[in-house]
Amino acid sequence: MHPAPSVIIFTSFSGLGFGLLLFLGLGFPPVTGWVAFVFYAIAYALAVGGLLASTFHLGNPQRALKAFTQWKTSWLSREAWLSVAALLVMAVYAFCAVFLDTRLTVIGWIGAALSLLTVYSTSMIYGQLRTVPRWNQPLTPVHLLTLSIAGGALLAGQMTAAAALLALAAAVQVAHWQVGDSALKESGTNLATATGLGTPGNIRAFEPPHTGTNYLLKEFVHVVGRKHSRKLRMIALTLGYGLPVVLLIIPGAGHVLGLLAVISHVAGLVTSRWLFFAEAEHVVGLYYGKRSA
Amino acid sequence: MTELPASTQKKLGLVIDLDTCVGCHACVISCKGWNTENYGAPLSDVDAYGADPAGTFLNRVHSYEITPAEGPAQLVHFPKSCLHCEDAPCVTVCPTGASYKRQEDGIVLVNETACIGCGLCAWACPYGARELDALEGVMKKCTLCVDRIYNENLPEVDRQPACVRTCPAGARHFGDLGDPDSDVSKLVAERGGMDLMPEQGTKPVNKYLPPRPKQDRAEEFDILAPFLEPVAEDPKGFLGWLDKALERL
Amino acid sequence: MAHTQPAIDLSPKVSDEIRKTTCYMCACRCGINVHMKDGKVAYIEGNRDHPVNKGVLCAKGSAGIMQVNAPSRLRAPLKRVGPRGSGEFEEITWDEALEIAVSWLKPIRENDPEKLAFFTGRDQSQSFTGLWAQNFGTPNFAAHGGFCSVNMAAGGIYTMGGAFWEFGQPDWDHTKLLMIFGVAEDHDSNPIKMGLGKIKARGAKVIGVNPIRSGYNAIADEWVGITPGTDGLFILSLIHCLLKAGRIDLNYLRRYTNAPVLVNGDESSPEHGLLLRDEDGKMLVLDRRTGKPAPFDDPDVVPDLAGTWRNAGITHRPVFQLLADRYLSDDYAPEAVADRVGISAKRIRHIAAELARVAFEEEIEIDQPWTDFRGVKHDKMIGRPVSFHAMRGISAHSNGFQTCRALHVLQILLGSVEVPGGFRFKPPYPKPTEAHPKPHCGVTPGKPLNGPHLGYVQGPDDLCLKDDGSPARIDKAYTWENPMSAHGLMHMVISNAYAGDPYKIDTLFMYMANMSWNSSMNTSGVMKMLTDKDENGDYVIPRIIYSDAYSSEMVAYADLILPDTTYLERHDCISLLDRPICEADAAADAIRWPVIEPDRDVRGFQSVLVDLGARLGMPAFVNEDGSAKYKDYADYIVNHERKPGIGPLAGFRGDGSDKGRGAPNPEQLNRYIENGGFFVEHIPDAALYYKPWNADYQNWAVGMGLYDSPQPYLFSLYAEPMRRFQLAAEGHGDRQPPEHLRERVKTVMDPLPIWYPPFEDGHVDPEEYPVHALTQRPMAMYHSWGTQNAWLRQLHGRNPLYVPTKIWEANGFCEGDWARVTSAHGSIVVPVAHMAALNENTVWTWNAIGKRKGAWALDEHAPEATKGFLLNHLIHELLPPKGDGMRWANSDPVTGQAAWFDLRVKIEKVAAPEEAQPAYPPIKSPVGQGPQNLAWKVGK
Ligand SMILES: Nc1nc2c(c(=O)[nH]1)N[C@H]1C(S)=C(S)[C@@H](COP(=O)(O)OP(=O)(O)OC[C@H]3O[C@@H](n4cnc5c(=O)[nH]c(N)nc54)[C@H](O)[C@@H]3O)O[C@H]1N2
Ligand SMILES: Nc1nc2c(c(=O)[nH]1)N[C@H]1C(S)=C(S)[C@@H](COP(=O)(O)OP(=O)(O)OC[C@H]3O[C@@H](n4cnc5c(=O)[nH]c(N)nc54)[C@H](O)[C@@H]3O)O[C@H]1N2
Ligand code: SF4
Ligand code: SF4
Ligand code: SF4
Ligand code: SF4
Ligand code: SF4
Ligand SMILES: [Mo]
Secondary structure, three states: OOOOHHHHHHHHHHHHHHHHHHHHHHOOOOOOHHHHHHHHHHHHHHHHHHHHHHHHOOOOHHHHHHHHOOOOOOHHHHHHHHHHHHHHHHHHHHHHHHHOOOOOHHHHHHHHHHHHHHHHHHHHHHHOOOOOOOOOOOHHHHHHHHHHHHHHHHHOOOHHHHHHHHHHHHHHHHHHHHHHHOHHHHHOOOHHHHHOOOOOOOEEEOOOOOOOOOHHHHHHOOOOOHHHHHHHHHHHHHHHHHHHHHHHHOOOOOHHHHHHHHHHHHHHHHHHHHHHHHOOOOOHHHHOOOOOO | OOOOOOOOOOOEEEEEEOOOOOOOOHHHHHHHHHHHHOOOOOOOEEOOOOOOOEEOOOOEEEEEEEOOOOOOOEEEEEEEOOOOOOOOHHHHOOOOOOEEEOOOOOOEEEOOOOOOOOOHHHHHOOOOOEEEOOOOOOEEEOOOOHHHHOOOOOOHHHOOOHHHHHOOOOOEEEEEOOOOOOHHHHHHHHHOOEOOOHHHOOOOOOEEEOOOOOOOOHHHHHHHHHHHOOOOOOHHHHHHHHHHHHHHO | OOOOOOOOOOOOOOOOEEEEEEOOOOOOOOEEEEEEEOOEEEEEEEOOOOOOOOOOOOHHHHOHHHHHOOOOEOOOOEEEOOOOOOOOEEEOOHHHHHHHHHHHHHHHHHHOHHHEEEEEOOOOOHHHHHHHHHHHOOOOEEOOHHHHOHHHHHHHHHHHOOOOOOOEEEOOOOOOEEEEEOOOOOOOHHHHHHHHHHHHHHOOEEEEEOOEOOOHHHHOOEEEOOOOOOHHHHHHHHHHHHHHOOOOOHHHHHHHEOOOEEEOOOOOOOOOOOEOEOOOOOEEEEEOOOOOEEEOOOOOOOEOOOOOEEEOOEEEEEHHHHHHHHHOOHHHOHHHHHHHHOOOHHHHHHHHHHHHHHHHHOOEEEOOOEEEOOOOEEOOEEEOOEEEEEOHHHHOOOOHHHHHHHHHHHHHHOOOEOOOOOEEEOOOOOOOHHHOOOOOOOOOOOOOOOOOOOOOOOOHHHOOEOOOOOEOOOOOOOEOOEOOOOOOOHHHHHHHHHHOOOOOOOEEEEEOOOOOOOOOOOHHHHHHHHHOEOOOOOEOOOEEEEEOOEOOOHHHHOOEEOOOOOOOOOOEEEOOOOOOOOEOOEEEEEEEOOOOOOOOOOOOHHHHHHHHHHHOOOHHHEOOOOOEOOOOHHHHHHHOOOEOOEOOOOOOEOOOOEOOOOOOOOOHHHHHHHOOOEEEEEOOHHHOOOHHHEHHHHHHHHHOOOOOOOOOOOEOOOOHHHHHHHHHHOOOOOOOOOHHHHHHHHHHOOOOOOOOOOHHHHHOOOOOOOEEEEEEOOOOOOOOHHHHOOOHHHHOOOOOEEEOHHHHHHOOOOOOOEEEEEOOOOEEEEEEEEOOOEOOOEEEEEOOOOOOOOHHHOOOOOHHHHOOOOOHHHOOOEOOOOOOOOOOEOEOOOOOOEOHHHOEEEEEEEOOOOOOEOOOOOOOOOOOOOOOOEOOOOOO
């Protein structure tokens, strides 16, 4: 899949933002007043900014409101509802915390649950797609959720929890890659089933339908070399998970190290998310004879 | 609407004969012509005269090469447009309801006035049957020429998809695949019509007729030998045969 | 919740009006319905009533709308202001343009008409352009047939009075086995596809003979991946097998062919090898009842193939025996040819057996009585349902003429021409060679030529030679180098004019031919010839006038451009006098008419010729008083009469009800328009088959004005005109070939088909250049025109060189690699791609995709110009020198057909260059560049 910056930013930052809201809703840290304001500003900036970014890749963003109509079947529609609900509920909670110095615990829990569900619905937009076997695995929501939660913990300054959660997320990440690497093969979809012709070894794409490019090729066919991908995976693992954990468990880690951990995590997260898209092969690529190395 | 109808009255679709398609792209361009002028936004072309032209097409003809274990390699031309799936994943993922499957005939359409151009339906389609128009920002796909097949401004014979009407080789057939007695259903039964990517669970309505087996294999050769039994061994004998043969006429 | 869905308009208005005319996105000439909205072209579809396409339309046809709006359209007459080849022009008025043209042409016509060479490319108004050239008085006129497929045309006409090309077709409704040789697309584009579809629907069989298995060959049930240039040998081997097994149609042979005609066996006679004739000139056959010769058309004669006639001590044998002698020889046994043709002996026998089985065991009968030219009545039409089709794959070789003849001989031996299930002619064919004109070259300054330029020679006397024996024509057509060059040699015009061989010319006038690019061999050389100057600083070819509709590569090389309209903006006439659109069941012709008005200062080229003809005072274009005879081309189409009652269009003559013959009808064009742009007249049932010998057909054809009297004839297994040339080479007669050509004429003018290796094989080292290199037409592109079309260029915007597995692996090629391809003449560096379904010694690419930077209103970085390429750089119009001091033409020695497909190359992997090589600097576009984006919708 084409690793579009808007989608990478959307999913990475909104994931972080909702992760942070989750912790704030649960009362970690139990902040109020100006401190709370800063936390919520960061959370909202990430969540809303991410959501806004997602509209950049819309062909007709002015109709975006229509996306609320199909919650019965569409995860994207559900995500729209859930995110708005989460943001609204948490807004009430945040307003009280910042201005009234009150934490409405139940509202916070509801907001936290909605934030989590938002991330889940985002993950299901990808996870449900049978057309992208790498995503179409149970670990996809787990992966995005663990990342979001770990990132939230990190931003929320829950150092110990963050370290543990990052370690867990790293394990899930690795597992997701592992399962993902054989997912297309396991899915049973190949050029032979795609065309009903030949057998997997003896059929190949000859001439493309057009010599030029098209939407499908631009959107779905992105080839990452194996070497390149190994390198990026190491970077993602190191920056996104390893280094932050190390920084966090350094005894007496202060704000500076915490900030470094956050920066490192975000860099790793974005790399991981880039790979999440770039490595995902859409089965339509088979028709074009395009498979990554 | 994003929910699929529980069932459709008809299952209109195409049957494409891979044994007959010569890969001429006529269906591609007539589709482009009709759908640029008709249903919804025109199918645009970006950098039309430039270094990297890319346009929206609802139908594209691929080609594949098969190298069988025995016999020479073969080419198969392979037109592909929306298969109007019964379990169309492109419809259920659509957040706006712009994508829908028609209850009366099963045609999968995009209501362009509701489409936000999120592209998710194209992600959900395993066949690459949807393309987001670069200039208009709305999702385009084969309409099965819904504005032709019932169009009372067209003579009755012309109420069929543009690509079917134009196909010079007659490799494209249109009809109700839900009716076992329709011509297309019979053709599918007779020729072993197949689904693309059945494992994706989309239940495509369109069917593909596989190429007939080629007759390139050596072992079949000898059956015909009796037809070449020599009439004589030498030129003299040949003249003798000729004389007798003429006598018989 | 019930399913809800939007209400949509299922019956939108389709258009305001439909205008029916004829497609010209290629030369197939299908009928089209042009849907108009607000006076603009909105959508183009096929015309269901049209005889050619019956409603279907190819990709190019449907893309016509993008041609008519193409930014590459020329806008006004152009006068060159920069050096030739730069593309620098200034727009001028038509008055000025025509004045310039007249000032160049008038003195030539009055003093030395041969100093004008007028050559037309892919147009279809040859009867008109020919008339113009004839009236001008120059002998130098032809169209593109000489580099296209004249072998096919001439091979067919000299053998059976009609050819493949688009002049005949398999009996699609009855054939049970179609064998198709060397066809990628052909002129009959849609009809062939429709026919293949019909065959497939019936479950009949198709055998494709082609080194490349794409397109039609991809759907063939059986593929024969022959070695290029060896089809003749393969076919003669099939003939060997069939003869040996007696699987031939003796009845057919003795009635309808010259198989029983006696050949003069007197070796000392100047007529040795010619056919015996009686005092009336009628060919003599041996009558089986009497053992004596009798005229072939005697109603009671029983022609014998087995006997001989001994007279005055000399034995005369029928053609058939000479033929049997030759092909029964073991030289043609499958085992003897297998290696050279690249097909196993077993396979050749198998195919011969299959032909025999279908022809004779699956004979079909149509209950339709008919009467032959001898007056014999037959109660049924017997069919041999094997059919053949072939095109440039066999004709574009230097042995193509003989190969085409071989194929026709095979068809005739099987009795499968003009019978149900076989191959059928389309009117005005069949037509014996004798009914065609002979070529003319008699020049008188200020006067028309003494007759039509092109025709069919019957022997040395008909050659176009000057008194001193030198060629009369600039292209050396109808000379000993290529005696039967029925279409002229367009590919030699520029190089001969440049070399001043046989003479220098003053003005080169061309129409619709991209001669500085894809239609020339040796493209770089041609560009040089067009731009080279002599010692005085003048161009070696002093003046070039060119008519194109678009900003092609050739435009840059002309001095004066006469911009044409597009095909929807002008009158055209698809005439029975030209290359008509008939079907085997019907005679038909058609028009184009301006369904839209041009929005630029352009004029239909034919109308411009009418105007020029009048300005030059040419007899066919002026009245007695010197005034212009025709207002424009439309006026000409309606009022010109070739012979009394016969004009360009056959339909709606006289009061509108006359067909074929009749007085001019001022309403004729309107009647065509009302009728959908065409006219069709069906052939009566009793006349549908056996046309060359069918009395009903012959009479119907006379009524339609196709002939003036019935012209029944025999098919020529033995081509007597060729024997006349051979006789001359043997020393008989006054017109003698030059010594250096004597042996060659003796060999290649064999009256019975022979096979010899393509000439290039003898001139370059096959060990050094082991690979055959071919081109194919892409179905969705027409030569160079398709590239300016925003829709079509997305289908074929670049062209890789397809390489077979063996060569691919030997060179260690990978996807994305490039190769240097070298011939004896030059070298190119191009992208490669792998193809397994390909003859193992053959590489190929799509024809005419590569473009010159700056042409066609495209971006200079367009993939056509950076990755696309032409094979033409590797092909020379002359073969490499061989040590005999001669440069032999890279052409068929019989017809002069350009031998495009003889090319041999070697190939090696190289690092990817910036762009395909050779690369040329851009030419300046006289029309600027096309817009960035398109979203073309004319309706609201
Ligand atoms: N390597 C290789 N080269 C080949 C061949 C091959 O097989 N291989 N094939 C050869 C053969 S058979 C042929 S016929 C030639 C074809 O070669 P050309 O006849 O040169 O073919 P086109 O590219 O069609 O060029 C015709 C010109 O006509 C112009 N034109 C188009 N429409 C109109 C119109 O309405 N009016 C006017 N006035 N001009 C118009 C186009 O712009 C173009 O410049 O190529 C030959 N070249
Ligand atoms: N779409 C489209 N249609 C066209 C044209 C076009 O440009 N585009 N051009 C028109 C013109 S001008 C012409 S002349 C016709 C030509 O129509 P075709 O005769 O179909 O011309 P080519 O594409 O040159 O195809 C030649 C075929 O012969 C095969 N071949 C080459 N050498 C040999 C050989 O030695 N033996 C055998 N058996 N096969 C061989 C090649 O693989 C190729 O398939 O098409 C006309 N129709
Ligand atoms: S028009 Fe017909 S033959 Fe041509 S590519 Fe399409 S399906 Fe195949
Ligand atoms: S082919 Fe693709 S776009 Fe068409 S219905 Fe099926 S899933 Fe949807
Ligand atoms: S692109 Fe349009 S049709 Fe497709 S899912 Fe998005 S809103 Fe629905
Ligand atoms: S049915 Fe209509 S929209 Fe669909 S591919 Fe054919 S022409 Fe295009
Ligand atoms: S074959 Fe195609 S381009 Fe040629 S005349 Fe017919 S429709 Fe037009
Ligand atoms: Mo041609």
